[in-house]
Amino acid sequence: MGKPLYKRILLKLSGEALAGSKGFGLDTETINQIAVQIKEVIRMDVQVAIVVGGGNFWRGRSGESMDRTTADYMGMMATVINGLALQDALENIDVITRVQTAIEMRQIAEPYIRRRAVRHLEKNRVVIFAAGTGNPYFSTDTTAALRAAEIEAEVILLAKKVDAVYDKDPNQNDDACKFDDVSYIEILNRGLKVMDSTATSLCMDNKIPIKVFGLDDPGNIKKAVLGKSLGTYIHS
Numbered sequence: 001m002g003k004p005l006y007k008r009i010l011l012k013l014s015g016e017a018l019a020g021s022k023g024f025g026l027d028t029e030t031i032n033q034i035a036v037q038i039k040e041v042i043r044m045d046v047q048v049a050i051v052v053g054g055g056n057f058w059r060g061r062s063g064e065s066m067d068r069t070t071a072d073y074m075g076m077m078a079t080v081i082n083g084l085a086l087q088d089a090l091e092n093i094d095v096i097t098r099v100q101t102a103i104e105m106r107q108i109a110e111p112y113i114r115r116r117a118v119r120h121l122e123k124n125r126v127v128i129f130a131a132g133t134g135n136p137y138f139s140t141d142t143t144a145a146l147r148a149a150e151i152e153a154e155v156i157l158l159a160k161k162v163d164a165v166y167d168k169d170p171n172q173n174d175d176a177c178k179f180d181d182v183s184y185i186e187i188l189n190r191g192l193k194v195m196d197s198t199a200t201s202l203c204m205d206n207k208i209p210i211k212v213f214g215l216d217d218p219g220n221i222k223k224a225v226l227g228k229s230l231g232t233y234i235h236s
Contacts (some may be wrong), residue, residue, distance in 0.1 A: 005227035008047040008121060010153040011038070012144040015055035016161050017215050018082055023058055026085050030215075035089035037221040038126060042095060045090050046225055047121040049151055050128045051144040052086060054078025071135035076103060078138060083130035084108065090126055097126040102134030102143075114150050121151065141199035142206050149206045156210045158195070163214030165232035179232045181210065187234060194234065203234075210234040 013034065020027030043049055057078035058071075083099045090097040098120050099109040110116065112129065120127045132143045148156050162170060167190070170176040179192075184204035187194055194200070194212060203210055211224050213231030223230055 004041075004044045004046050004225045004227060006046060008151065008153050008155040009041075009049070009157055009225060010151070011048060011050045011143055011154055011157045011159060011221065012141070012150040013050060013052050013082075013086075013159050014167065015053035015078065015082055017032065017159055018052070019056035025164045026056065026082070027136065028089075031085055031089045032092075033218050034215070034221075035086065035095070037218060038090060038095055038133070039095050040222050041225050042124060044225065045124070045223075047124065048126050049117070049121060049147065049153060050083075050086065050126065051140055052079050052082040052128060052130060052149055053140040054082060057081060063101040069136040072132075073103075076131040076134070079132060080105070080130045095126055096124075097128060099128045099130055101131040102129070103131040105131075106171055117147075118151055119165065139196050139199065141195040144234055145195070145199040145202035145208065148208050149167065153208065156208055156222065158210055158212045159215050159221065160212060161216075163216060163231060165192055165212050165234070167192070169193075172209075180229075181233050181235075183215070184234060184236060194232075200234075204236065207236055209220065 001052040005028045018026055018031055022028030030051045054075045058075050069171045082097050087099050100112040102112050129147050130141050145157055153195045165179045184200055185198050211233055213224055215218050
């Protein structure tokens with residue numbers, strides 16, 4: 001099996017990844033496959049925290065004529081839907097999971113409390129962080145960077161529909177160049193669309209490495225935890 005490279009990870013899942021080939025909403029088969037991969041990682045005695053996006057339902061920039069703050073709060077609600085769906089899939093395969101939200105909604109999830117989150121992780125429970133940071137104008141990428149710093153995660157595993165970082169969109173450009181290894185500052189200087197600049201800067205300031213990879217291969221989360229060569233590694 002190999003020895004895991006990390007003891008505590010933060011897995012960032014985009015909303016689009018949860019939609020699978022459907023492109024919108026939730027794809028049950030995809031979510032179940034992700035849950036199985038997470039269970040395999042837990043079995044290696046790795047502590048797993050997750051931040052979920054909401055782009056499969058709503059993006060703040062989708063509401064062009066809408067107040068930005070209102071649109072962003074709607075996006076936060078979408079991440080809660082995704083978090084609950086992932087929690088259900090994990091608990092169906094006997095993985096104890098807690099959803100913590102940055103916006104209080106006691107009937108369905110715990111409020112985000114850093115010490116409680118860390119305690120759950122120490123008990124090998126999966127913790128899903130939903131509702132972003134609880135503030136408009138901040139993306140779930142920034143949430144991932146912030147929560148990773150707060151819980152002292154050793155790495156952010158950035159699971160996307162694209163398998164690595166490229167100098168241009170590989171879906172629209174056949175000559176797109178893939179990066180195996182790149183620095184935070186190059187990401188910022190070249191304006192590479194990996195994470196937004198706030199998230200990238202936060203990772204750089206706190207020396208949190210980022211591993212970007214695709215979810216097309218059902219074993220990629222486990223491979224990333226084992227330190228296998230895949231995707232793009234972003235570091236100082």
